[in-house]
Structures are given as C-alpha cells and as structure tokens.
Amino acid sequence: MKYFALFSLPVDFNIDLExxxxxxxxxxxxxxxxxxxxKSSAEQLLAVQKSAQINDALHILKHPxxxxEYMLSERGIDIRAEQxxxxxxxxxMQQMELREELEDIKEANDPDAAISAFDKQIKKIDLDYHTQLKTLIAQTDIEQLHRTADVVRKLKFIYKLREELERVEDSLFDD
Incomplete structure (x- = not known):
C-alpha cells in the first residue's frame, strides 16, 4: 500500500498535517x-483490516x-528494522559525551538549568539533522539516499536522547 497515494498527498517529506x-x-x-x-463477516473483517491499515499509514506519515524511513524503503533502502x-x-563520540552530560544532570546543583541547557543543545542538533534530512530525502541518487539513511540513523539517536532526558526530568521532579 502506498501511503501518500492512500491519502491523496504528494510524495514529499514536508507533509501538510492538516x-x-x-x-x-x-x-x-x-x-x-x-x-x-x-454485512457478511468477511466484509466486516475487510473493513477492520482496512481501518487498521489506514491507522498504520497515518501513524507513519505523521511522525517525521x-x-x-518509509520514504527510503519506497526507494529501496529499508532501515526500519536494521541493527x-x-x-x-x-x-x-558526540553521543557518548551527550550521554555523560545527561547522567551528570542528576547530580547538578541546578538540575532545572542543566535540563534546559541540555534540551537546547539537543534541539539544535535535531534541527541541524532535520535540515539535512529535508534536503537529502528528495534525492534519487543511491549514494545520496544512503547519506539520507545515515541522517535518519543519527536522528534515531537524538530522539532516544530526548526520551531519556524526559525520563531524567520526570525522575527529578515527580514527587
């Protein structure tokens, strides 16, 4: 199933969410x-399956x-389940340093300021990679698509860092 076609949208990373x-x-x-x-049980089952497919497509297209990853897989580079x-x-090395910094937040004199500074740093890195992604994802050259895949892999690290920052923040301020 072609997700963009399903929703009658152009194949473009910059999607109109509305x-x-x-x-x-x-x-x-x-x-x-x-x-x-x-209707018959077969028609009911088909409707449920179609509804689930639509939900899956929405979930994938809504998340940058x-x-x-979906757009890359449609172009022959499937990194969705790779290791x-x-x-x-x-x-x-940057990731190791960021993880150390994240761990240090728990012991910081002013954890709120440390969280804010770390979040700002992560947002900048995230923005830089998203800017690269928006440029590269439109390419059709296989070498450029592999570069795109590397940017997506890097963004996965950044997303995980954000999730971990949220957990640290929750653990520090949820009392």
Whole structure:
C-alpha cells in the first residue's frame, strides 16, 4: 500500500498535517466497522483490516522519522528494522559525551538549568539533522539516499536522547 497515494498527498517529506488528518477522517468514515455491522463477516473483517491499515499509514506519515524511513524503503533502502551501527566516529563520540552530560544532570546543583541547557543543545542538533534530512530525502541518487539513511540513523539517536532526558526530568521532579 502506498501511503501518500492512500491519502491523496504528494510524495514529499514536508507533509501538510492538516490535509493528512482531513484525508484520514474521510477514509475512516468510509471504512468504519459500524457501517459494516449488517454485512457478511468477511466484509466486516475487510473493513477492520482496512481501518487498521489506514491507522498504520497515518501513524507513519505523521511522525517525521517514520515518514523518512518509509520514504527510503519506497526507494529501496529499508532501515526500519536494521541493527546496523553507524560508521561515524565523531558522531558516536558526540553521543557518548551527550550521554555523560545527561547522567551528570542528576547530580547538578541546578538540575532545572542543566535540563534546559541540555534540551537546547539537543534541539539544535535535531534541527541541524532535520535540515539535512529535508534536503537529502528528495534525492534519487543511491549514494545520496544512503547519506539520507545515515541522517535518519543519527536522528534515531537524538530522539532516544530526548526520551531519556524526559525520563531524567520526570525522575527529578515527580514527587
């Protein structure tokens, strides 16, 4: 199933979320299981399956990282379930340093300020990689698509750091 076609959207990383949501509501309305309550069990099952596919498509297209992975897979580079490690020593060193910094937040004299500074740093890195991603994802050259895949892999690290920062913040301020 081609997700962009399903929602009648152009294949583009910069997606109009409002149009996506409108198309989603129209599709869900058309296949809502309640409409098939008096139909055969096969038709009911088909409606439920179609509804689930629409939900999956929406979930993927709404999330920038999942959208990029999907777009890459449509171009023959499927990194969604890979376990490949990055071959960028500078990036990996940066990640180790950021993780150490994250651990230090728990012991900081002013954890709120430390969280804020770390969050600002992560947002900058995230923005830099998203800017690269927006440029590279439109490419069709296989070498550029592999570079795009590396940017997506890096963004996965950044997303995990953000999640870990939220956990640290919750542990420090949830009393």
């Amino acid at each position: 149009l996506l949501n409108q198309a989603y509501l129209q599709l869900q309305k058309a296949v809502h299981p309640d409409k098939y309550a008096h 990282l999942k959208r990029a 490949q490690t990055l071959q960028d020593p500078m990036f990996l």
